[in-house]
Amino acid sequence: xxxxxxxxxxxxxxxxxxxxxxxxxxxxxxxxxxxxxxxxxxxxxxxxxxxxxxxxxxxxxxxxxxxxxxxxxxxxxxxxxxxxxxxxxxxxxxxxxxxxxxxxxxxxxxxxxxxxxx
Amino acid sequence: xxxxxxxxxxxxxxxxxxxxxxxxxxxxxxxxxxxxxxxxxxxxxxxxxxxxxxxxxxxxxxxxxxxxxxxxxxxxxxxxxxxxxxxxxxxxxxxxxxxxxxxxxxxxxxxxx
Numbered sequence: 001x002x003x004x005x006x007x008x009x010x011x012x013x014x015x016x017x018x019x020x021x022x023x024x025x026x027x028x029x030x031x032x033x034x035x036x037x038x039x040x041x042x043x044x045x046x047x048x049x050x051x052x053x054x055x056x057x058x059x060x061x062x063x064x065x066x067x068x069x070x071x072x073x074x075x076x077x078x079x080x081x082x083x084x085x086x087x088x089x090x091x092x093x094x095x096x097x098x099x100x101x102x103x104x105x106x107x108x109x110x111x112x113x114x115x116x117x118x
Numbered sequence: 119x120x121x122x123x124x125x126x127x128x129x130x131x132x133x134x135x136x137x138x139x140x141x142x143x144x145x146x147x148x149x150x151x152x153x154x155x156x157x158x159x160x161x162x163x164x165x166x167x168x169x170x171x172x173x174x175x176x177x178x179x180x181x182x183x184x185x186x187x188x189x190x191x192x193x194x195x196x197x198x199x200x201x202x203x204x205x206x207x208x209x210x211x212x213x214x215x216x217x218x219x220x221x222x223x224x225x226x227x228x229x230x231x
Contacts, residue, residue: 031217042209042221043163055216089161097217106153107211107219109163 002026004110006092012116018080021113024073025094031055033107034067034077035091043091049075050097079115087117121145122210124222131200132230138185139195139225141210147171151213152193154184157224158206166208169193200229 005024013019025032031050035043046065048055052072060067064083069075079086093107123142131137143152154166169177169184177184185194197204210222 033219040224042223044221045219048216048218050217056218091163093163093219095217105151105213105217106165106168107163108165109155112161114161 004092004094004108006090006110006113008113009111010114010116012118013082014118015084016081018078019082019115020079021077021090021092021115023075023077023092023110025075025092026108028096029094029108030072030097031095032069032075033091033093033095034075035093037089037091037112039088046077046090082115082117084117087115089114121220122212122222124210124225126225127223128226128228130228130230131197133202134199136196136198137200137227139197139208139210139227141193141195141222143191143193143210143212145191145212145214147214149215152184152186153211153213153219154182154193154195155209155211156204156206157209163209167195197227202229202231205229 007022033048034046037043046060047057047067049069052069067077089112091112092110095107096105121144150171152169156164167177167179167182167184169186176186181198183196207224207226209224212220
């Protein structure tokens with residue numbers, strides 16, 4: 001079974017430029033998450049999708065960040081314009097819905113995209 | 119509001135010894151799940167162990183066990199017989215309603231030879 005795919009793995013941009021990240025979750029996983037992880041900190045949820053609907057985007061800086069999952073499969077996260085403080089690793093994760101008889105339904109993470117804003 | 123608290127920013131342990139990483143959580147839900155993830159310096163997040171709120175027995179997975187004390191709202195990770203490869207960041211996480219996950223700030227574990 002293929003894991004969560006993310007691209008690119010690394011990106012360096014200047015402030016005020018725009019950038020987009022792509023994520024393809026594990027097949028059949030209804031829930032997709034985007035996290036921002038600043039060096040030395042835990043992942044911070046930016047947005048959570050269930051199929052193609054948004055479950056939680058309360059911590060997404062909507063003036064500059066946007067995300068979509070149009071067909072309920074892969075997803076794109078965009079930053080426009082980028083700021084220095086956006087330098088971080090952007091993690092995508094997916095999970096199944098917790099169903100009766102299934103125990104953990106843990107999140108599976110992609111390798112992340114390391115963004116550096118100069 | 120902080121939902122997951124990891125109070126140990128860094129820990130040292132001697133190789134082959136056991137170590138406990140602390141995690142406390144805050145929820146009024148009856149049904150929730152608790153997870154531990156390992157993040158080596160390479161950056162990937164690796165699932166280690168899971169404990170359901172209704173599970174009466176503490177979870178174990180090889181050298182990992184979860185000391186679940188529901189009344190205290192704690193879910194400490196115990197690693198037995200530490201190995202050099204256990205050096206990494208460790209994150210405690212809680213799954214609540216709508217499949218939402220909340221992560222702690224992590225503990226950096228260093229295993230000394």
